[in-house]
Amino acid sequence: MxxxxxxxxxxxxxxxxxxxxxxxxxxxxxxxxxxxxxxxxxxxxxxxxxxxxxxxxxxxxxxxxxxxxxxxxxxxxxxxxxxxxxxxxxxxxxxxxxxxxxxxxxxxxxxxxxxxxxxxxxxxxxxxxxxxxxxxxxxxxxxxxxxxxxxxxxPELNVQVAISKLLSSLDKKIELNNAINKNLEEMAQALFKRWFVDFEFPNENGEPYKSSGGEFEESELGLIPKGWKQGTISELGEVAGGATPSKKNEDFYTVRGIPWITPKDLSKTNNKYISRGEIDITQKGFSNSSVKLLPKGTVLFSSRAPIGYIAIAKNEVTTNQGFKSVIPFKHVGSEFVYYLLKSNVETIESRASGSTFKEISGTEMKRVPVLIPTENVLAKFNEIVEPIGKLTQKCEEENEDLTQIRDTLLPKLMSGEIRVPVEQDHSAPDLPMVAGKSATYQP
The missing domain is CATH 3.90.220.20 (DNA methylase specificity domains)
Known part of the structure; x- marks a missing residue:
């Protein structure tokens, strides 16, 4: 045709x-x-x-x-x-x-x-x-x-329909993965609330602690389970900031180098996990700035404009100065810190200062009061939520691949470089990875 x-x-x-x-x-x-x-x-x-x-x-x-x-x-x-x-x-x-x-x-x-x-x-x-x-x-x-x-x-209407069906099949899979992740996130948040807000974590007999008559102690945060303590974020992990290599030096930035993330990068995604931002920095940019290399599992937390974007680093990353990130101690875990920060955004915001826009300083971030459970409870929580996190990450990565396929196919389909037989069933196409963009808009 x-x-x-x-x-x-x-x-x-x-x-x-x-x-x-x-x-x-x-x-x-x-x-x-x-x-x-x-x-x-x-x-x-x-x-x-x-x-x-x-x-x-x-x-x-x-x-x-x-x-x-x-x-x-x-x-x-x-x-x-x-x-x-x-x-x-x-x-x-x-x-x-x-x-x-x-x-x-x-x-x-x-x-x-x-x-x-x-x-x-x-x-x-x-x-x-x-x-x-x-x-x-x-x-x-x-x-x-x-x-x-x-x-x-x-092109002709039947060709248009065939093209939109093919692209829609990719979008439907992306939508399904998003729905799965939404359910997984709701499960993890509900578990965090039940254990660390309602204090219904399992006791030594596997029964809900509070409703089974668990013992409580007085603290500045109110009654807390026996053995738990009031502490600060600095007792859960190292608080680290970031920096921006000079934008005047083009040699400091590259398409693929050392991942460098800004709050703007987090604003463009709903993903829980992140590997890099829109642009990377070079080794030269890293060496000529106060940028800090953050390990895999660091919980990134935007500290200004706005406060409260959160993501977990999938690999080593750096950030600009718009973050006060937490590198969790090994026994604490990334997942616990992630949900703890999500549930304490308002508390953190209340400690921010600034006339133009509010910002939480590194010193204040370290001092944010939090409730610290026993290591045994933390271990049990992480045992449950870490597999949930792995499944979430898998769905996010699959969506990134599907989005790349869709966005690469789009101009090729629109230009006719790739043809879609209109008689074919496109409900579940087996699509290869392709590269390049060829269709252009000509007004």
Whole structure:
């Protein structure tokens, strides 16, 4: 079958709608339960993030019905990161979108497959073009006129459908792994709370300690199990900072060298484990700065702008000065420190200082009060959560591979360099690793 690309202005195949103006929707309208609203923060990598969505009442949802979403819609960020977009699935049908977003709704489905269009919007060359034509000196923004004038290219409809099915099969596997990891994380957090907050860890007979009449002692933190003690983070591990090699020296940075991580790197991922950031540093950069090499298992904790991004290092890493990381003592373990820090973010924030933005110093980080269990309880906890962590890490790594395959296939499929037989069942393709990007967006 020939692969011919037809060109369309977005206005020829879709309607573009901005979200409600501020006067139509206020934070005061939000309610605990109701119709969810998608904001820019809920635009994942071509999917909608469901956590922490604001909601409005059914009456307000009816009033704002002009801004409702249907399966197949594509939501764009209207300001800031204007190349962010997400495809609306059945799960989000009937939701609303906010004033900081734009909705693209295909109205010529005999010419364009909505899911194909959403993947087309993910082409890096297309994203670069959108960023280049956004208006605004300080804050880039899009409007309906700019969006409607965008030009897209597409093959025959059946080829579009075949392409979107193949790419969707990868996204579904990624989504499944994310769901598995969400469940694993909830299990581990629930266990941590039960043992170290509710004090229902197993006693010597395997029974819940508190409800089985376990003994408690007075402390500044309140009643604590006998044998436990009040301590500080410095008693659980070494607190280490980071640094930034001079940006004026290009020889200090490289694509592949010594992993160097910033809080921005953690802001771009929900992964629990991390191996490197967006850019590495060279040995020369390492030697000419106060950067510290942190061992595998170090719990990275962002100490400013914002406080509280957390991840576990999968290998030796370095960080910039935006971290006060904890290198756990061997008997304590990375998993325990990870969940301890997650449960103490507010406490740590309360000890931060600064006029422009708050920051927790290394000295204050070391002094953060914590409850320290017995080594026996710690060992039992780690025995349970470490296998959970390994499975989480496996799913994260598989998703990284799947994402690489998808992002490498995307331009090749869009350009026709790789053909997808339309008769083939693409529900579970066996895909080889490929390299290179060839499709480009040409306005």
């Amino acid at each position: 020939s692969f011919e690309l037809k060109k369309y202005k977005l206005a020829e195949i879709a309607d573009v709608q901005t979200g409600p103006f501020g006067s139509q929707l206020h934070k005061d309208d939000y309610v605990p339960h109701g119709t969810p609203i998608i904001t820019v923060e809920h635009l994942g990598e071509n999917f909608i993030i469901h956590e922490n969505t604001p909601k409005v009442s059914n009456d307000d949802a009816l009033r704002l019905s002009k801004y409702s979403l249907c399966e197949g819609d594509i939501v764009f960020s209207r300001v800031g990161s204007v190349d962010r977009r997400a495809y609306v699935s059945k799960k989000e049908h009937g939701w609303l979108f906010s004033g900081r977003c734009l909705r693209v709704r295909v109205n010529k489905k005999d010419k364009i497959d909505p899911k194909y269009l959403s993947y087309y919007f993910g082409l890096e060359s297309f994203r670069e073009y959108v960023r280049s034509i956004a208006v605004g000196a300080t804050m880039p923004s899009l409007n309906t006129k700019i969006m409607s004038s965008l030009e897209i290219q597409a």
